[in-house]
Amino acid sequence: MTQRGHITLVTGGARSGKSALAERLVLRHAMPRIYIATAQARDAEMGERIKAHQQDRGQGWRTIEEPLDLAGTLRATDGQGVRLVDCLTLWMSNCMGSADIGALTVTLRQQCCPVVLVSNELGQGIVPDNALARRFRDDHGRMNQAVAALADQVWMAVSGMPLRLKPMAESPDDPI
Numbered sequence: 001m002t003q004r005g006h007i008t009l010v011t012g013g014a015r016s017g018k019s020a021l022a023e024r025l026v027l028r029h030a031m032p033r034i035y036i037a038t039a040q041a042r043d044a045e046m047g048e049r050i051k052a053h054q055q056d057r058g059q060g061w062r063t064i065e066e067p068l069d070l071a072g073t074l075r076a077t078d079g080q081g082v083r084l085v086d087c088l089t090l091w092m093s094n095c096m097g098s099a100d101i102g103a104l105t106v107t108l109r110q111q112c113c114p115v116v117l118v119s120n121e122l123g124q125g126i127v128p129d130n131a132l133a134r135r136f137r138d139d140h141g142r143m144n145q146a147v148a149a150l151a152d153q154v155w156m157a158v159s160g161m162p163l164r165l166k167p168m169a170e171s172p173d174d175p176i
Helices: 018-027 044-057 070-077 088-094 101-110 131-150
Strands: 007-012 033-037 061-065 082-086 115-120 153-158 161-166
Touching: 007 018, 007 131, 018 044, 018 082, 018 115, 018 153, 033 044, 033 070, 070 082, 070 101, 088 115, 088 131, 101 131, 115 131
Parallel strands: 007 115, 007 153, 033 061, 033 082, 082 115
Antiparallel strands: 153 161
């Protein structure tokens, strides 16, 4: 029986340091690094954000841009190295309400190589003022819960600081 690949979820608010934390976690693995980008440059500002992320990452990453078929991309890249998915929030937004979270969780359970997933934490803000935004927030929260439940590790980035949620740290001094 093949052992399942290590699954890690990194969550946090906007500009919390979650992508940088996820990249550090990927660098712990001595294997090729694959960055699965779900963002789409639909305007100049988003294009600049994408460029900044690429520059921050530096060399040594193979990038696959896949805004929609995340489960298929994970299946296609399994066995090729550790994958970083950045991010589940944009993937869910890109799918416009048709994100197949069940297919994602089934695929994650079948992976042989490690996967690190980044997702925003949306549930700590105000309740949105319209039904569509509330539905997105609620569906997103359920997705994060489903991925966290199957993950081996769950981290939260807060003000640039890592907080390990799963498994619980042995002591407050337990390093990342």
